[in-house]
Amino acid sequence: MEKISSENRHIKTFQYLKRGMASAWLLASFIDTGFVTAKIMDIGIGPELKEAIIPAMAAEIISPFDTTRYKRYPDAPHKQPLPNIPNIPPRPGNLEANRAKAADDDFISDITVNPQIATSPAFTGKWDRIANEVFDYENYDDYIAKELKTATFFGQNLINLNDEMVQSLRKVETDLINSHGSGYKAPIANSTFRKKTGMHGWGMAIDFDVKINPYVLNENAEEQLNIELIGSYDNIAKFILGKEQSDLRKLKSGRSAFGTGSIGDVYDVLREESDAMKRYFSLMNDEAALRSFIKLEWTARHPDQEAPDFAKTKTQIKDDYEVLGGKTDTGAERPSGGKDDRPFAPASICGNGDPATGFLNLGKEFVEAMTNAGFAWGAIDISGEPGDIQHFDLRLQGRGAEIYNLLLKYK
Ligand SMILES: [Zn+2]
Secondary structure, three states: OOOOOOHHHHHHHHHHHOOOOHHHHHHHHHHHOOHHHHOHHHOOOOHHHHHHHHHHOOOOOOOOOOOHHHHHOOOOOOOOOOOOOOOOOOOOOOOOOOOOOOOOOOOOHHHHOOHHHHHOHHHHHHHHHHHHHHHOOOOHHHHHHHHOEEEEEOOEEEEEEOHHHHHHHHHHHHHHHHHHOOOOOOOOEEEOOOOOOHHHHHOOEEEEOOOOOOEOOOOOOOHHHHHHHHHHHHHHHHHHHOOOOOHHHHHHHOHHHOOOOOHHHHHHHHHHHHHHHHHHHHOOOOHHHHHHHHHHHHHHHOOOOOOOOHHHHHHHHHHHHHHOOOOOOOOOOOOOOOOOOOOOOOHHHOOOOOHHHOOOOOOHHHHHHHHHOOOEEOOOOOOOOOOEOOEEEOOOOHHHHHHHHHHHHOO
16 A cells, blocks of 8 residues: 555545445554554544544444453453353344454455444443443533543554453563563554444444454354364364364363463464464475375374375365465455455455465464553453454453443343
């Protein structure tokens, strides 16, 4: 995307964004180039313009699971393992948008959210009611206008953050600077506030480096796509690591299903599979490397088995690449047969995702600093639909937990 230089151009662009369906795509392009976090946050946009931008941001459905269990740890940092989270089916009617239609690849909401649902009085009432009960504001718009603030995070200007969010991010920054020095490079924050979308709707959620940290699994109720995806993750874990199956299958069981249940243990397992994914797809177009891998490493990891057929393996790798959203020979995404994108090919990043990048590219120290500051990590802590690698929110503590429970409670 070409560089846009003056502030006036920014403002004109955003006025144009008001006009319709192209907005999400355009905004996503800006987000993809770092434009939104790096630039619009500086320009002091007025409330009207804010309104124009916000609806272009995405639907993130909130987990339908009751979080009252977290009340046992009201403000504690979550170094300790959280209780095992059972897989409880969604309670209908609790979500802010139609579950089947709301995709959280984070930027495509106004295309996927049913406008009738979005404007129904009940929908409006729920957000107003929570703004009033938890924060004592007149309504949700009042909350947005008066409560949300701007902050910097490792040199990035972020807008529309709740104060608890500001404090928590400050903790993370201090922690990482203490442990890694003032030159520490944090990942790019792509998205914070998105109106009436889960915890993002309260300025209490943030997504990092979305292109290389996608929503890998369980994004929605579309079971067929999840089944296809897990098959490919299994293939990678089996072929490269010699595992029986992918540990992404365990995400719904929560932190305690991984090692000692620490976030570090969750991270290590996911990172190993993410690195295995990079390795797997690096073999896709390199016949010599694939032959050598089968002969040496594969055989070492599968001592009692006969080596797989070369041609079949090559075809399998290509197939898995397309299942995860990599470009097909025609340059397009393989149709997913539903409303949802494949993890590496969301419309929000213009189909630029590449499974060969792996799915976890946040540093371990970063994820640990975030969770130590009390953030829930979307990869594991958002019960019911874990797998959102890029996402962190404050549903586990303080007012974030109050809000989260009320979002589930009120229709
Ligand atoms: Zn998010």
